[in-house]
Amino acid sequence: MRVPGGACVTAPSPVIRDPGQRAVFCGLTGIVWLHRKIEDAFFLVVGSRTCAHLIQSAAGVMIFAEPRFATAILEERDLAGMADAQEEIDRVVARLIERRPDIRLLFLVGSCPSEVIKLDLAKAAERLSRAHAGRTRVLSWSGSGIETTFTQGEDACLASLVPELPAPLAGASPDLLVVGALADVVEDQFARLFDQLGIPARFLPSRRAALETPVGANTRVLLAQPFLSDTLTALERRGARHIPAPFPLGAEGTTAWIRAAARAFGIASEVVDGAIELPRARAHKALARQRTRIGGQRVAFFPDSQLEPSLARFLKEELNAQIVEIGTPYCDRRILGPELQRLDGLPIHEGNDVNRQLDRVRAARPDLTVCGLGLANPLEAEGLSTKWAIELVFSPIQGFEQAGDLAELFARPLARRDRLAV
Numbered sequence: 001m002r003v004p005g006g007a008c009v010t011a012p013s014p015v016i017r018d019p020g021q022r023a024v025f026c027g028l029t030g031i032v033w034l035h036r037k038i039e040d041a042f043f044l045v046v047g048s049r050t051c052a053h054l055i056q057s058a059a060g061v062m063i064f065a066e067p068r069f070a071t072a073i074l075e076e077r078d079l080a081g082m083a084d085a086q087e088e089i090d091r092v093v094a095r096l097i098e099r100r101p102d103i104r105l106l107f108l109v110g111s112c113p114s115e116v117i118k119l120d121l122a123k124a125a126e127r128l129s130r131a132h133a134g135r136t137r138v139l140s141w142s143g144s145g146i147e148t149t150f151t152q153g154e155d156a157c158l159a160s161l162v163p164e165l166p167a168p169l170a171g172a173s174p175d176l177l178v179v180g181a182l183a184d185v186v187e188d189q190f191a192r193l194f195d196q197l198g199i200p201a202r203f204l205p206s207r208r209a210a211l212e213t214p215v216g217a218n219t220r221v222l223l224a225q226p227f228l229s230d231t232l233t234a235l236e237r238r239g240a241r242h243i244p245a246p247f248p249l250g251a252e253g254t255t256a257w258i259r260a261a262a263r264a265f266g267i268a269s270e271v272v273d274g275a276i277e278l279p280r281a282r283a284h285k286a287l288a289r290q291r292t293r294i295g296g297q298r299v300a301f302f303p304d305s306q307l308e309p310s311l312a313r314f315l316k317e318e319l320n321a322q323i324v325e326i327g328t329p330y331c332d333r334r335i336l337g338p339e340l341q342r343l344d345g346l347p348i349h350e351g352n353d354v355n356r357q358l359d360r361v362r363a364a365r366p367d368l369t370v371c372g373l374g375l376a377n378p379l380e381a382e383g384l385s386t387k388w389a390i391e392l393v394f395s396p397i398q399g400f401e402q403a404g405d406l407a408e409l410f411a412r413p414l415a416r417r418d419r420l421a422v
């Protein structure tokens with residue numbers, strides 16, 4: 001059987017639930033890429049010294065100008081001290097807005113410590129939005145490690161934006177909303193392609209004025225990232241309709257993604273073929289170079305970013321890699337259904353228990369293991385080559401022009417292993 005986009009499919013991959021302890025970063029990590037993407041927003045983490053350290057060390061190195069994130073540290077306090085905590089947040093926010101009048105959108109980001117969990121940040125955001133009306137809008141979301149894994153911070157952030165977005169004008173014609181933070185260079189390439197196809201496209205989050213993106217029944221949602229379950233639900237509540245598609249990773253993933261959008265807008269397939277012919281050919285050429293290195297290599301994924309099923313599909317379908325195991329923290333079939341159809345029935349382990357998976361990976365000894373930073377060093381010490389999952393989230397990997405770079409990210413540790421083995 002063939003799916004639109006050309007790939008052969010078998011029955012969709014089964015999802016095996018394997019709950020247990022995971023080893024991943026919390027949702028605060030999303031601030032690292034979101035603060036660079038939404039240029040007029042500021043992220044104020046309400047948290048502990050641990051949260052401040054995480055944000056400083058993960059994001060601080062990337063800052064060259066005045067930062068657009070900070071941590072308001074709440075020291076231990078009892079319930080009686082919570083009123084003071086609210087006043088403290090009001091004071092910190094007032095000082096910040098005074099000093100940084102360019103902040104249009106301020107996110108209060110919750111975290112794990114019990115003092116923070118007791119605070120009602122949604123109420124604080126409402127109060128502060130009223131206090132700074134006309135100047136800065138204040139929203140809240142949680143990046144707590146109890147509630148979120150590292151890419152879910154972006155989901156929580158975008159979901160908090162959706163109810164604030166304006167409704168479209170009455171009778172507005174259908175338009176496309178591409179949802180999920182993309183590197184600017186990738187966003188620009190996709191914007192040009194959709195423009196060429198005659199599809200009116202907007203992006204969420206946008207670089208500026210994220211709160212000015214209209215959404216309603218005329219909106220067709222094309223996800224650019226697979227970890228946006230809550231955001232999709234919030235958009236559907238506003239009447240928007242989802243376009244299910246594989247994700248734009250590799251030549252074929254990107255082709256299927258563009259085709260799905262084009263079908264939703266009634267664009268003839270010959271028009272799509274003409275628009276993507278050259279970039280698709282460039283992507284295939286770049287991938288052919290990497291196929292000799294990656295083809296036949298055995299790859300395992302630990303659950304980390306929720307990109308795992310899409311990356312496994314890319315490696316298997318476009319580079320002939322053998323997939324040993326696909327772990328992913330969550331698998332939302334609404335979103336990942338088209339990917340599950342292209343995985344030849346390979347099972348997805350959802351919420352993998354880290355100890356049980358470590359046993360399986362040690363026994364299978366794959367050529368490459370994609371995992372979090374905490375697991376990479378011990379596995380390298382045991383002679384297994386690893387790839388940091390977080391690098392695949394920070395790097396521009398979507399689209400035709402990035403297909404070769406994406407393959408290169410997997411090829412590099414294999415080349416290093418081969419050099420060390422000589």
Ligand code: SF4
Nearest residue numbers: 026051111112144145
């Ligand atoms: S939110 Fe929780 S898991 Fe994340 S840095 Fe703060 S304390 Fe640690």
